[in-house]
Amino acid sequence: MYSNQYLWSWQFTWIVLKTLPRDFRGLMFLIKMKLDISHYNKSNFTIGKIFESLVKKHPAKPCFICEDTTWTYQDVDNITNRIGNYFYEAGYRKGDMVALFMENRPEYVCIWLGLSKIGVSAALINFNQRDMALVHSINVSNARAVIFGGELSQAIKDVLPQLSKTIQLYHSGPLNTNDITPVDLDAALVRTSSFPPPKVQQSFKDCLFYIYTSGTTGLPKAAVVSHTRYYYMTMGVRFFFKITGEDVLYDTLPLYHTAGGILGTGQAVLGGTTLVIRKKFSASQFWNDCIKYNCTVAQYIGEICRYLLAQPEKQTDLHHKVRLMFGNGLRPQIWREFQERFGVEVMGEFYGATEGNCNIINFENKVGAVGFLTRILPFLYPVTLIRVNEQTGEPLRDRNGLCIFAKPGEAGELVGKIVKGNPLREFDGYANKSASQKKIVYDVYRRGDSGFLTGDVLSMDQYGYMYFRDRTGDTFRWRGENVSTSEVEAVIHNIVKLQDAVCYGVEIPGIEGRAGMAAIVDENNTVDVNVIAEGLKRSLPPYARPVFLRLTKSVSMTGTFKLKKVDLKKEGFNPEVKDKIFYLDSKSGRYEQVTPAVYHGICSHKIRL
Known part of the structure; x- marks a missing residue:
């Protein structure tokens, strides 16, 4: 009869042998991020400066492709410079906020990137929002101005009486109503210099933009995305999925969301990967577009994969060059079926909250897993699952008042330890500070510490692979x-x-x-x-x-x-x-x-x- 200690030792040895290569790769990424971010912090780098280095490297390379129009890196740099110059001359300065309300197109990225060159942040508003949700999102950002797509004129007109009288309106693209008189931004930019805008003292820790998340309760919350956060989220996907400058990425996801707006655009802005932007997802045209633009990588959410499988089979289903699709929400039940039908070599799942500090990733094509945590040296990345009351969602505590960790196979809410001064462990929070406090749990590992509550219930197997279960809260x-x-x-x-x-x-x-x-x-x-x-x-x-x-x-x-x-x-x-x-x-x-x-x-x- 084997002793429990012997069995535990044998099992742990087996876990180490199985997971060491995976965990070593994760460790290499953490080291790389620590070194990169430390360098950029000391050098006062920004996302805009990193982009400018790519422009110098390959100005004529396609940066964005949209509806058969190609924008080179030099084209994008010229437009972002015009935006920076125009708003600087209009009196906008570091710390100001501009709301961006526009459907998918290259100008969307150019606007927030151009504003960032003069230290102005953008509030990326969901273009589906209407009525009180739209008013709330604009007002909570304390925006000095709203830049909106002409296609959304009616939505802006409907809420105009509820907005501050001091908010300046700008539109890009033809208006679909004549009852409002915003500034024509397109016309104004034609008359503006494309030389680099005035230098502004900035930090890699500064706010780049807001992305709105519903969180667990209430109206949308404006999550702070710093230059640092944009960088490491983008580079995490790039590092683990081995995306290169030779790839062409197909992005049909909304650019106001983290998936499309950071993990997608970031591959072009920070990595030199050509990004194909589609205004709206189309199941019938998805693979046709991938073939047309020679795409090698594509993004998804779980629903996209299901919609694609629901399409009638065609001979061209395997004529594309897509080797990798990454996203979240792919159901385990259709994972293999999707790969077999469409010949995609790797389906890369990830999990993360826009505002959170516990992003995880599955780069090994492990069916059903949304990411992994190391079982060997868990202190290297202090993210864990805590048990919660199923009725109230409140953390369960032990007799010492500390959170109770979920064991392998048990469900628990994902929590990331908050460590001040560590950019990978900080919680940047929301524009509304009281909303930020609601996402923090105290006394997780020990008395006095704190953690970020994701609001999601997951489970972990013996090897550290994580599986999504449900949402907590409302x-x-x-x-x-x-x-x-x-x-x-x-x-x-x-x-x-x-x-x-x-x-x-x-x-x-x-x-x-x-x-x-x-x-x-x-x-x-x-x-x-x-x-x-x-x-x-x-x-x-x-x-x-x-x-x-x-x-x-x-x-x-x-x-x-x-x-x-x-x-x-x-x-x-x-x-x-x-x-x-x-x-x-x-x-x-x-x-x-x-x-x-x-x-x-x-x-x-x-x-x-």
């Missing part, structure tokens, strides 16, 4: 976007004027994420679900509109008068419950009742949502 993920339940609830309250309404995410078999569902108290049968449909359409982006509605006589509450969601989530959209349940018909845009036949149609994917 946020769920749908169509590749984080949906804030409190934001949806606020909109519903405004529409139906009822006190009790609760939003949550429910699972649909075989579909990534959770579909939004709202339970609304309707004691007197007075709620018109299609009035709700019209109101939601006006106030929420498509991904945030509840897929299902449930009209109920009452909703259970906790002792502190919080609506209980656990039972509602378990019951889902099954029509066997006593309440009426409706689903959003994607063709008519109206809510139709869920019958047993409809329920089975949704579960079998015969009815598409």
